[in-house]
Amino acid sequence: MALYSEKVMDHFRNPRNVGVIEDADGVGEVGNAKCGDIMKMYLKIEDEVIKDVKFETFGCGSAIASSSMATEMIKGQPVSEAMKLTNKAVAEALDGLPDYKMHCSVLAEEAIKSALEDYEKRKQQN
Amino acid sequence: MIYADNAATTKMSKDAIETMVSVMNETFGNPSSLYEVGQRAKEVLEQARKDVAEAIGAQPQEIIFTSGGSEADNQAIITGARLGALKGKKHIISSAFEHHAVLHTLKKLEKEGYEVTLLPVHEDGLIRPEELEAAIREDTCLVTIMYANNEIGTIQPIREIGEICRKHQVLFHTDAVQAIGHIPVNVVADQIDMLSSSAHKYHGPKGVGFLYAKKGIRLTNLIEGGAQERGKRAGTENVPGIAAMATAVKEAVASIDKNAKNLIQKRDRLIAGLKEIPHSALNGDASKRLPSNVNFCFEGIEGESLLLLLDDKGICASSGSACTSGSLDPSHVLLAIGRVHDVAHGSLRLSLGEDVTDEEVDYMIKSVKEVVEYLRSFSPIWRDLVAGKKQFIL
Incomplete structure (x- = not known):
C-alpha cells in the first residue's frame, strides 16, 4: 500500500493555487521551521467573498497537499463559510491522511484562519 | 529505476540467492540432528562460520550468528555491561550519533543504574580519539563506537580507538553494519573486542547477521533455549540465511x-x-x-x-x-x-x-x-x- 492516497499525491504533484498575492487582503503564516512545516496563505477578498487564494508551503508531501486542498475548498466561498473549514474536512477531502500526518491538515486549517483573522483585523483598522 | 538507498538495504547478489535456494532444497535438515541431512546442514553452518570469520580476520569460534545487526548490538552491549558489573564497573562510553540499536540499549542500561557518556561528534562527522581517552574512567567497562555512520557515512578512527581501549583494558565494541563488505575491516589489526554485522547491507538476505566476540569474552544470552551457537544464542539456526550471508560477505570483501x-x-x-x-x-x-x-x-x-x-x-x-x-x-x-x-x-x-x-x-x-x-x-x-x-x- 502506498504511503498516501491518490488524492494526496495528485495535490502534492500538481498543487493548486501555488504562489503569492502581492496586494492580498489577508495573510496568515503558521508553523515553524524547527518542526519542519510552514504554511503561508494569501487571500483576496471582495464583498466578503474569497475571490482568490494562494499558498506557499515548506513541508512534507501531506503538508503541501493539505495546503492545496484547503485553498480549493475555500476559493469562491463567503468568508463566513471559510471560517468553518475544519482540518477533518481537509483530510477527508484528501481521502484521509496517515495518523501521524493529521497535524498537516490542522496546520492548513490554522493557516486559513490566521489569514482570515488578518483580514478582519485590517478591516477594523480601516 | 535508480536504487540509491543501499545504506537502507541492498539487493541480494545472484550467488547469495543461489546459495540460499540450494541450502533450502538440499540441506534442509536441523544442524542439531545426527542423521546425514542434519549433519550436512551442520557442515554448511560451520563452513559459513569459517568464511565469515575469515572476512574480518577472526577465528570461527569467535562468531555467533544472530538475527541481524540490532540483535548483535544488543548482545554485545549487554555483555559488556554485565561483565563490567561483575567488577563493579558501570560506566559506558559511546557517541551521540550511534544507531538506535545502540542508543536505546544504552538508555535501558541507564535505567538499571549504568552511567553513559556520549562523546560529541564534530562537524566533520568524526569523534576525537583524545576526547575518548579523556572520558575513560576507572569504572569504564565498555566503549561502543560505530565503524561507519549509517546516515552520513563517516568512518571513525577505529584503529586509534581500539588502541586506546586496549591500553586502558576497556572492552571495545563496534557496530560495523555499514562497514563490512564496503571497506577493509580486520578485528585483530583494529583491536576490536566485539563487532556487529548485518547481511542485508552487503547483498545478503535480511534477518541474519553475526556478532564477533574475541575469544575469552563470556557473552550474555539474550535468547534462552537450546544449546545452539555454543549455548550463547538459542534457536534453530537460520541455515539458508547464514549460508547466503557467508557467500555474500566473501563476494563483497573480495571486491x-x-x-x-x-x-x-x-x-x-x-x-x-x-x-x-x-x-x-x-x-x-x-x-x-x-x-x-x-x-x-x-x-x-x-x-x-x-x-x-x-x-x-x-x-x-x-x-x-x-x-x-x-x-x-x-x-x-x-x-x-x-x-x-x-x-x-x-x-x-x-x-x-x-x-x-x-x-x-x-x-x-x-x-x-x-x-x-x-x-x-x-x-x-x-x-x-x-x-x-x-x-x-x-
Whole structure:
C-alpha cells in the first residue's frame, strides 16, 4: 500500500493555487521551521467573498497537499463559510491522511484562519 | 529505476540467492540432528562460520550468528555491561550519533543504574580519539563506537580507538553494519573486542547477521533455549540465511578494492554536482566517508517532499527529515554534527550501488537540482531568505 492516497499525491504533484498575492487582503503564516512545516496563505477578498487564494508551503508531501486542498475548498466561498473549514474536512477531502500526518491538515486549517483573522483585523483598522 | 538507498538495504547478489535456494532444497535438515541431512546442514553452518570469520580476520569460534545487526548490538552491549558489573564497573562510553540499536540499549542500561557518556561528534562527522581517552574512567567497562555512520557515512578512527581501549583494558565494541563488505575491516589489526554485522547491507538476505566476540569474552544470552551457537544464542539456526550471508560477505570483501575505486569516483562526481546547488552543504567529511555515501542538506526545503518527487523521477533515496521518521525531530545524526533543525529537515542521502554509472550520477544531479529548485519556488522560508528577512545558514 502506498504511503498516501491518490488524492494526496495528485495535490502534492500538481498543487493548486501555488504562489503569492502581492496586494492580498489577508495573510496568515503558521508553523515553524524547527518542526519542519510552514504554511503561508494569501487571500483576496471582495464583498466578503474569497475571490482568490494562494499558498506557499515548506513541508512534507501531506503538508503541501493539505495546503492545496484547503485553498480549493475555500476559493469562491463567503468568508463566513471559510471560517468553518475544519482540518477533518481537509483530510477527508484528501481521502484521509496517515495518523501521524493529521497535524498537516490542522496546520492548513490554522493557516486559513490566521489569514482570515488578518483580514478582519485590517478591516477594523480601516 | 535508480536504487540509491543501499545504506537502507541492498539487493541480494545472484550467488547469495543461489546459495540460499540450494541450502533450502538440499540441506534442509536441523544442524542439531545426527542423521546425514542434519549433519550436512551442520557442515554448511560451520563452513559459513569459517568464511565469515575469515572476512574480518577472526577465528570461527569467535562468531555467533544472530538475527541481524540490532540483535548483535544488543548482545554485545549487554555483555559488556554485565561483565563490567561483575567488577563493579558501570560506566559506558559511546557517541551521540550511534544507531538506535545502540542508543536505546544504552538508555535501558541507564535505567538499571549504568552511567553513559556520549562523546560529541564534530562537524566533520568524526569523534576525537583524545576526547575518548579523556572520558575513560576507572569504572569504564565498555566503549561502543560505530565503524561507519549509517546516515552520513563517516568512518571513525577505529584503529586509534581500539588502541586506546586496549591500553586502558576497556572492552571495545563496534557496530560495523555499514562497514563490512564496503571497506577493509580486520578485528585483530583494529583491536576490536566485539563487532556487529548485518547481511542485508552487503547483498545478503535480511534477518541474519553475526556478532564477533574475541575469544575469552563470556557473552550474555539474550535468547534462552537450546544449546545452539555454543549455548550463547538459542534457536534453530537460520541455515539458508547464514549460508547466503557467508557467500555474500566473501563476494563483497573480495571486491572491496575494485568497487571502492569505482564508487569513490562516482561519489565524488555526485558530490561535485550537488555542491553546485546554492545554499547546500555536504554532511560529514568529504574523504573519510564510505565510498557509496552522499548526504546533503539543502536550505529552504523539506526532505520528504524531495524524496517523493525523486521517486516520481525513478530515484530511490532517503532523508533525515522528521516527516520521514514519524517523529517531530529530524535525524539525531544531523543534529549531533551541529546542523540546526531548519536545515536538518532538508537532508538527502544517496547511497550508491556498485553498478552505478556516470550517466545515472548525472541524471541524479539533474533531478535533485530540478526538484530542489521547484520546492524552493513555493517555500515561504526560501522567500524570506532570498528577501533578506532571514539569514542563510548554509
